Amino acid sequence: MSGPIEPTDEACANEPVPDIEVREGRRTDVGGVGIARVLPTKGRRTIGAWCFVDLMTPDDLDEPMPLEIGPHPHIGLQTVTWLFSGAAVHGDSLGTEQLIRPGQLNLMTSGHGIAHAEDGRARERIGENVGGVAGAQLWIALPEETRHGASRFQHLDELPIAELPSGEASVMIGGYGHVRSGAVVDTPLVGLDATFEVSTTVETDPSFEYGVVPLDRSLKVHDTVVEPGSIALVPQGQSELPVDVDGGRARMLVLGGEPLGEPIQMWWNFVARNKEEITDAWRAWQGHDLDRFASVPSDLPRIDAPRPPWVPSGE
Ligand code: MN
Numbered sequence: 001m002s003g004p005i006e007p008t009d010e011a012c013a014n015e016p017v018p019d020i021e022v023r024e025g026r027r028t029d030v031g032g033v034g035i036a037r038v039l040p041t042k043g044r045r046t047i048g049a050w051c052f053v054d055l056m057t058p059d060d061l062d063e064p065m066p067l068e069i070g071p072h073p074h075i076g077l078q079t080v081t082w083l084f085s086g087a088a089v090h091g092d093s094l095g096t097e098q099l100i101r102p103g104q105l106n107l108m109t110s111g112h113g114i115a116h117a118e119d120g121r122a123r124e125r126i127g128e129n130v131g132g133v134a135g136a137q138l139w140i141a142l143p144e145e146t147r148h149g150a151s152r153f154q155h156l157d158e159l160p161i162a163e164l165p166s167g168e169a170s171v172m173i174g175g176y177g178h179v180r181s182g183a184v185v186d187t188p189l190v191g192l193d194a195t196f197e198v199s200t201t202v203e204t205d206p207s208f209e210y211g212v213v214p215l216d217r218s219l220k221v222h223d224t225v226v227e228p229g230s231i232a233l234v235p236q237g238q239s240e241l242p243v244d245v246d247g248g249r250a251r252m253l254v255l256g257g258e259p260l261g262e263p264i265q266m267w268w269n270f271v272a273r274n275k276e277e278i279t280d281a282w283r284a285w286q287g288h289d290l291d292r293f294a295s296v297p298s299d300l301p302r303i304d305a306p307r308p309p310w311v312p313s314g315e
Contacts, residue, residue: 013263015043017209017235020224025055025231035137038213038231040266047211048257049187051077051264051271052139053231055213067120067133070300073285073293074110076147076264076271078140078185081106081118082172082193084215086133092116093294096153102135105156105172107183111142113281114151117298136253138191140173141264141271146186156182167196169254177203189257197249202241210234210241210256217250219243268305275310282308 025038039053040046056067067088081090083102090098090106093115100106108116120133141147162169162176171181173191181191190208193215194200204210212221212232219226221243226232234241236259243252264271267278284292285305307313 013043014045017044017233019235020222021233022224022226023231023233024227025229027229036229038229039211041231044233045264045266046141046260047209047233047255048189049141049143049185049260050138050189050191050211050255050257051141051260051266052137053211053213053253053255054137055215055229056133056135056137057229067118068300069118070303071115071117071296071298072269072303073113073115073281073305074108074269074271075113075277075281076142077110078142079106079108079110079116080138080140080172080183080191081108081135082138083133083135085135086120088118088120088133090116090118090153090155091297092151092153093296094151094153095297097297098153098155100155103158103170105159105181105183107154107156107173107185109142109146109152109154109184111146111149111151113284113292115285115293115296117296117300119298119300138255139271140185140187140189141260141262143187143260144262147271154183162192164194164196164202165200166198167194167200169194169202174257187257187260190254191256192254193251194254195249195251196243196245198247199242199244202243202254204234204238204241204256206237206239207258208256209236209259210238210254212241212243213253213255215251215253217245217248219245219250219252267308275308278308279311282311 023041025036036055159170160179162179169192221232
């Protein structure tokens with residue numbers, strides 16, 4: 001799935017978070033599916049190497065739109081696709097065609113360049129009516145050592161489950177206790193989809209910074225209230241994170257990692273270190289450079305990149 005970054009996201013340079021702070025997400029639209037973007041946000045570009053969190057939460061859950069995102073490019077990142085409902089076929093320039101359903105994980109590593117499409121049209125691609133899609137689309141910034149490397153794709157058919165007090169967590173990325181995901185990432189990271197009743201405690205690594213994203217109910221992280229559609233930013237130095245919900249059962253994403261330590265620049269679907277790298281990728285995509293972005297097995301229309309605001313018109 002795609003999550004085009006807008007030029008305004010340049011205002012999201014990392015600022016220190018001395019205590020738990022809540023940031024409201026922004027409502028936007030990707031490929032006809034309404035989303036809440038909770039990262040990047042004001043004063044916060046990355047959590048560990050996590051650099052982008054979109055929640056696809058259709059306004060009309062009875063008739064959500066199927067996902068129809070045509071071929072588009074990425075550089076410098078990994079995309080993590082995690083569905084709550086529906087299904088989609090991932091197609092990419094490595095030749096991959098992979099159906100994904102809730103409970104499964106797609107991890108696409110762009111390295112120097114990859115292109116992909118996400119197609120949730122039930123009849124044409126999946127052969128059954130799976131309804132519309134809801135889920136999370138997450139990006140992980142690649143570190144300097146691997147961001148120019150080869151692209152790859154990994155599908156995990158099921159994820160390991162870790163026990164929590166009063167609940168459990170699917171371990172999408174990294175590890176929790178002795179439970180480890182098979183997903184291959186290049187920096188110390190964790191990504192959990194946790195459900196619990198009333199009150200739980202998430203063990204955390206003091207060297208990691210974290211974000212807690214409520215998916216269905218308002219939560220209390222320590223004493224800070226965070227609503228669905230928002231994110232609680234948690235600074236380094238915690239060894240556990242108490243989370244409460246006011247009765248009943250709640251679901252949340254817990255994302256963490258060692259601070260990336262490299263300032264990144266994000267524009268549209270590109271994660272880079274400077275404008276020149278973004279301009280090069282933009283030219284390669286708009287110029288149909290098949291060495292960098294090979295063709296994608298998809299009959300959805302290709303998505304053109306907008307002109308970066310720093311590139312003079314006429315180029
Ligand atoms: Mn994408």
